[in-house]
Amino acid sequence: MSKDTCEKLLIELQKAQNKICELKDSLDYQKVRHLRESERKYRKIFEESTDYIFTISFDGYFISANKSALTKFGYSSEEISRIHFLDLIDSSFHSLIKEISNKKQPVHTYSEPYELLSHTRNGENVWIEVRTRIISENNQLSGIQVVAHNITERKKGDEELRESRQRFMEIAELLPGIICEMDLSFRLTYVNKMGLKTFGFTEDDYKRGINVSELIPDDMLEKKEVDMYNLCHGDYGNPVLYTLRKKDKTPIYVIINSAPIVKDNDVVGMRTCIIDISDRVIAEKKLRLSEERFRTIYAESPIGIALFSSEGYMIDKNRSFKNMFAIKNDTEIHLFIDVSIPVEKKEKLLNGEGISLEQQIKSDTGIDSRYYDWAVTPIGIQELGPSVFLAQVQDITEKKLAQELRIKKEREATARAEAMVAGLRRELLQKATFNNMVSRSPQMKKIFEILPQIANAAANVLVCGESGTGKELIAKSLHEMSCRKNKPFIAINCSALPDNLLESELFGYKSGAFTDAKRDKPGKFALAEGGTIFLDEIGDISSAMQVKLLRVIQEKTYEPLGGISTVTANVRIIAATNKDLPSMVKNGEFREDLYYRINVVTITLPALKDRRCDIPLLVEHFISIFNARYGKSIQGIADSTLERLLAYDFPGNIRELQNIIEHAFIFCKEPVIEQSHLPGALKDTKTDEINAVSRIKNLSELERIYIKSILEESGGNKVKAAQRLGIHKATLFRKMKQLGLTENFSRQSTNS
Helix, strand or coil: CCHHHHHHHHHHHHHHHHHHHHCCCCCCHHHHHHHHHHHHHHHHHHHHCCCEEEEECCCCEEEEECHHHHHHHCCCHHHHCCCEHHHHECHHHHHHHHHHHCCCCCCCCCCCCEEEEEECCCCCEEEEEEEEEEEEECCEEEEEEEEEEECHHHHHHHHHHHHHHHHHHHHHHHCCCEEEEEECCCEEEEECHHHHHHHCCCHHHHHHCCEHHHHCCHHHHHHHHHHHHHHHCCCCCCCEEEEEECCCCCEEEEEEEEEEEEECCEEEEEEEEEEECHHHHHHHHHHHHHHHHHHHHHHHCCCEEEEEECCCEEEEECHHHHHHCCCCCCCCCECCCCCCCCHHHHHHHHCCCCEEEEEEEECCCCCCEEEEEEEEEEEEEECCEEEEEEEEEEECHHHHHHHHHHHHHHHHHHHHHHHHHHHHHHHHHHHHEECCEECCCHHHHHHHHHHHHHHHCCCCEEEECCCCCCHHHHHHHHHHHCCCCCCCEEEEEHHHCCHHHHHHHHHEECCCCCCCCCCCEECHHHHCCCCEEEEECHHHCCHHHHHHHHHHHHHCEECCECCCCCEECCCEEEEEECCCHHHHHHCCCCCHHHHHHHCCEEEECCCHHHCCCHHHHHHHHHHHHHHHHHCCCCCEECHHHHHHHHHCCCCCHHHHHHHHHHHHHHHCCCCEECHHHCCHHHHCCCCHHHHHCCCCCCHHHHHHHHHHHHHHHCCCCHHHHHHHHCCCHHHHHHHHHHHCCCCCCHHHHHHC
């Protein structure tokens, strides 16, 4: 039933009701019955209408509703009378409804349709198109009659159409090509931004109007008319090549693919996709122009160039190739037969990879040979294999003979140099080795000179220095050079144990001294009887332990835990620390009397960064140790790797260097330790010192680097540098002259 028919029936029903009221007291019974039957007919139509028909009061509550309205909203006729109309309408439309209800329109006139979003009882959202009119009873306005039509599906369709249009617009703007629409007079009705940019137009140009005909040169107009005719008569979908003009009249080469825009079975315009191929067209022209030039280069090239088929037969060759092999016909050389290609390289070639190889061709006499360097590349790889092989050949006979002679001389020179370097290294290590310690630095040499004197004395010794500088090696050397060398050397790390365990480790304990003490255990002092005890990290012991240790040093006696008798200790004490004990004494953290008891003789070891000249020696020393331990035969360390080590500050000192070399041994499978074998922290080390050091080629270069670094650290003062190097000043001047360092430090020399 149409909306107009429904509205007319409602009006007739209202008239019938009004007429019945007028004839209520009339004696014309037949007329009343006729009117009641008319009312029932119209009410039946009202109830069975598919449109939603309902009446609401001026304050917004439902008065009546037909079956369709009750069913859609989900209420019974009794329930809906308690429902306010605004409760079923989305809040965004409340002001509109209130505005409509306040307008008192003529009784028989329906309002213009308007759309509302309603909510059903089960929460469903329903769009309805509504018309309203004011109704009256007994000439009194009684409410608002509403006729509503479900337009949800139409709204969904409108939304999908809008979204589809929006997607088209977004896609068109993202495409690298040009998308445009035009009417039959070639006036643009839509163009994306790429189209405006490509042809040099602005948004204002588009708003004023752009006619594509103005972009078509005169010689293309006839083609335009033919293409438009074909488009209007169903022949479309085939891309065509055009030469168009931009806004500034410069030519542009494009491919155009068009489809008609049809409305009511008539073509009203066309939709076009345009791709700018100007770069490709220009490139093709340049390619054609250069083709002949490259053909000339190919023919006259001094390199032999030939093309072979996938089966290996010669297709083409240039003059140089022909002269190299004295070719008379194209069948004299077969790529896979005449050229000795190893099996693995042949497989690579057939799989589409390029190869290179060297070919030796002996003369007829068998004495002289010619050497050729081949570079073969597959061209035109297809599913069934390469279609062509490109071979480039160079005669390298003279180069080969010169290279062999040079290699022979270099090997002889290398052998002599290696023998000399090996001898120098052995001599250097022998001179720099002292009782299992390796050093040639002036600081360590001074320590080596006084060690025998300290070893022969019975006084306690305090060894100071950073962690990893070799304090325990010094203690062992003192012991091995002393008269106690045939007795034990016992070392204990005082910082590694708490007080109770440290006391039992030092002095031992008797059976039953504490739980689980089931038998006597001698302490470190007892084990070192007659020998030497090394107390490492003595600065970390507690005050209570300091008192007990002081007694042992003063009285040469101690009592084991749980013991009742005093034990005499005939032990030489060597202590070591990496802390500033004088400051600790001053701050009350270390007993002054104990400090002076252990500090009869002090040996201070320099950090490794202050004796960089020892790094190469230590590296050689550790390589020999780890070769024996790991069963390897690593020959040495690469120059660039040694540069990294020389530039590193080694906060862990010699122990860290030893760990670095051991780490390298684990991962090194080559004869030489490379940078890739170092720990991660050293792989990326970049300092100004590394950049200043050139690659070390021999021992002289290493010596040059070392002397230069000492001179720089000494501020160019030759006297100080000679003292640090442990050599005479005249010797330093001679070495600087030999190594080319005199000019670099001439100004400092004057100041010196």
